[in-house]
Amino acid sequence: MPIFPETRSALVLREKTFLSLRNLIYEASGLFFDQLNRQTFEQRLRLRVEALRFDSFERYYLYLRYADHDGEELQRAIDALAVHETYFFREKRALQAFGQEILPLLERSNSDLRALRIWSAGCSTGEEAYTLAMLVLESGLFVDWDVKIIGSDISPRVIAKATLGRYPRTAFRAMERRLRARYFKRQADGSWQVIPELRRMVTFNRVNLIAEGSDESLGDFDVIFCRNVLIYFDQRARQRAISTLHRALRDGGYLVLGAAESLMASDTPFKLVRLQNDFVYQK
Structure with missing residues (x-):
């Protein structure tokens, strides 16, 4: 039957x-x-x-x-x-907290190692990961440092687009033109290509946040951005993802969530930290 x-x-x-x-x-x-x-x-x-x-x-x-x-x-x-909607410099309060407050703190705390590790978890087509790379460069704090930014998503299709690094005009709707002119080169078809300096800073991988051991090959991070991802999970999957993010952060590292997201309803080892520009979580 x-x-x-x-x-x-x-x-x-x-x-x-x-x-x-x-x-x-x-x-x-x-x-x-x-x-x-x-x-x-x-x-x-x-x-x-x-x-x-x-x-x-x-x-x-x-x-x-x-x-x-x-x-x-x-x-x-x-x-x-899956929802893959994103664009450069989305949700600027979190980015201001990152660029103006978190990066200066990390420049001081990591001065001996001169290394910086950032993970954009659920990066979709890569706009967030490249945004973070631009903010690192714009800060001027990490010249000659070993800076590595990882962008990950569960979708191989969007990871391929992120790796290509070519974007339509609509992806820049919240981004200053001077930054687009500095970090992108316009193509014959009207799209914009990431310049090599920015592209070299970012590596893209497929990662399933709820899979056992999914973070093991990524290393320890100073900052993790996981914005507008957890809202699509139920409580059980959200808890598994939170555990993955916690393991991947070094002690004292920062977790940045989306504007509509919170860990208040979750059993979490993170502590909530109020910065001048936004709330973030810290391990």
């Missing part, structure tokens, strides 16, 4: 199939969709069902569950469901 009943109707996401697909996506990525987000879930996943020419969501689930041996289609499904 088949797990799901056969259907010849138009693509309709039944309750049982929704729950099965949702749980499969959740266990792989931590992304959580409740009934309020069901329509968005269905609309975005419908594109994958149609792309593979399945006649039902049920058949698509069975394919993911039993035939997608290399996990490539599951990754495409996660990619379709």
